[in-house]
Amino acid sequence: MVMTKPSIDQVWEWLDAVPDPEIPVISLVDLGIIRGVAWLNDVLEVTVTPTYSGCPATRIINLDIETALNDHGIKQVTLKRQLSPAWTTDWLSEKGKAKLEDYGIAPPQTAGGPTQCPRCKSAQVEKISQFGSTPCKAQWRCTDCLEPFDYFKCI
Amino acid sequence: MGDNSLVLGHRVSEWCGVAPVLEEDIALANTALDLIGQTQLWLGLAAECEDKGRDADALAFRRDVWDFRNLLLVEQPNRDFGHTMMRQFLFDAWHSLVLAALKSSDDPEIAAIAEKSLKEVTYHLERSSDTVIALGDGTEESHMRMQAGLDRLWPYVGEMFLTDEHDLIDVAALRPAFAALTNNVLGTATLAIPTDNFTHKGGKTGAQHTEHLGHMIATMQFLPRAYPDAKW
Numbered sequence: 001m002v003m004t005k006p007s008i009d010q011v012w013e014w015l016d017a018v019p020d021p022e023i024p025v026i027s028l029v030d031l032g033i034i035r036g037v038a039w040l041n042d043v044l045e046v047t048v049t050p051t052y053s054g055c056p057a058t059r060i061i062n063l064d065i066e067t068a069l070n071d072h073g074i075k076q077v078t079l080k081r082q083l084s085p086a087w088t089t090d091w092l093s094e095k096g097k098a099k100l101e102d103y104g105i106a107p108p109q110t111a112g113g114p115t116q117c118p119r120c121k122s123a124q125v126e127k128i129s130q131f132g133s134t135p136c137k138a139q140w141r142c143t144d145c146l147e148p149f150d151y152f153k154c155i
Numbered sequence: 156m157g158d159n160s161l162v163l164g165h166r167v168s169e170w171c172g173v174a175p176v177l178e179e180d181i182a183l184a185n186t187a188l189d190l191i192g193q194t195q196l197w198l199g200l201a202a203e204c205e206d207k208g209r210d211a212d213a214l215a216f217r218r219d220v221w222d223f224r225n226l227l228l229v230e231q232p233n234r235d236f237g238h239t240m241m242r243q244f245l246f247d248a249w250h251s252l253v254l255a256a257l258k259s260s261d262d263p264e265i266a267a268i269a270e271k272s273l274k275e276v277t278y279h280l281e282r283s284s285d286t287v288i289a290l291g292d293g294t295e296e297s298h299m300r301m302q303a304g305l306d307r308l309w310p311y312v313g314e315m316f317l318t319d320e321h322d323l324i325d326v327a328a329l330r331p332a333f334a335a336l337t338n339n340v341l342g343t344a345t346l347a348i349p350t351d352n353f354t355h356k357g358g359k360t361g362a363q364h365t366e367h368l369g370h371m372i373a374t375m376q377f378l379p380r381a382y383p384d385a386k387w
Contacts, residue, residue, distance in 0.1 A: 085270070086273075131182035
């Protein structure tokens with residue numbers, strides 16, 4: 001039986017529909033952790049880079065990639081871990097950043113902190129802690145609407 | 156490198172659920188998580204190079220105290236929060252310099268792990284520096300505790316800069332950069348750096364760990380030792 005291989009563009013599209021397990025509003029492609037997709041004969045190789053070396057979501061992410069591709073009929077998938085170049089928040093897509101903001105997570109800024117409260121848009125914000133509920137986030141607070149919010153760390 | 160991040164990662168994780176405030180609890184747990192993640196990379200590479208069928212878990216959970224090659228500084232107990240943060244600051248300062256040097260290693264796998272870890276450690280150093288300054292230059296009580304932490308831990312600093320034949324980089328050469336970094340932060344924190352440079356040693360060589368490591372390892376290794384086939 002001859003299997004028609006889906007195109008690489010098609011695979012990227014499918015991967016862009018796989019949500020991040022911790023922040024389901026953005027996809028793995030938005031997150032910038034899928035570094036390459038290539039056919040090696042009949043095996044699809046997906047190159048993935050971890051966000052943080054100890055992030056517990058990494059295992060789930062790998063599983064989700066395999067499951068999604070299997071569901072689309074690709075039975076042979078190998079995942080390649082790539083550490084270098086190290087993941088940077090510069091790789092977040094513009095679409096992903098906009099979705100984060102809508103979801104209530106301030107997107108990363110090179111200045112090192114959020115420009116505005118994702119809820120009321122006030123610029124009056126202050127840091128509560130450099131760390132947050134997942135390795136990729138810090139906790140900030142708006143001093144106008146008084147709501148605490150997550151900030152996606154810029155690394 | 157793997158033993159340092161493993162032992163400090165475990166120590167820091169001991170704060171999980173009992174830190175002074177929720178934000179610090181989360182920050183400590185995240186720091187521990189980064190260090191344990193780095194451990195998986197370093198010990199994974201070590202196991203691969205050793206090629207005796209062991210993996211990172213086997214190296215972490217099936218070795219005894221005398222086989223550990225971590226610095227004495229990281230096995231020191233947490234004591235109070237100030238002491239924990241002083242230990243973190245001294246280690247982060249050293250760790251960031253060592254990783255920056257290893258990033259240029261000829262071995263691509265070592266360079267890649269160093270590059271990845273350095274991003275996380277730069278963030279750790281920023282936080283531990285801020286905390287040391289805030290507490291050192293804080294209340295009379297917090298200042299006293301930070302100074303006590305520094306006095307107690309300073310005799311473990313020298314070991315970090317003893318180069319031996321197993322080192323890939325000359326760690327001794329990093330001491331001036333470490334001095335510049337620590338003088339700046341500890342000075343701003345209004346803390347006095349001890350003048351006596353006596354150093355304990357024996358952790359990195361495995362010759363003589365402090366009595367604290369065995370207790371820590373007994374707790375850390377209990378489950379995989381008691382239930383060798385347990386999967387989680």
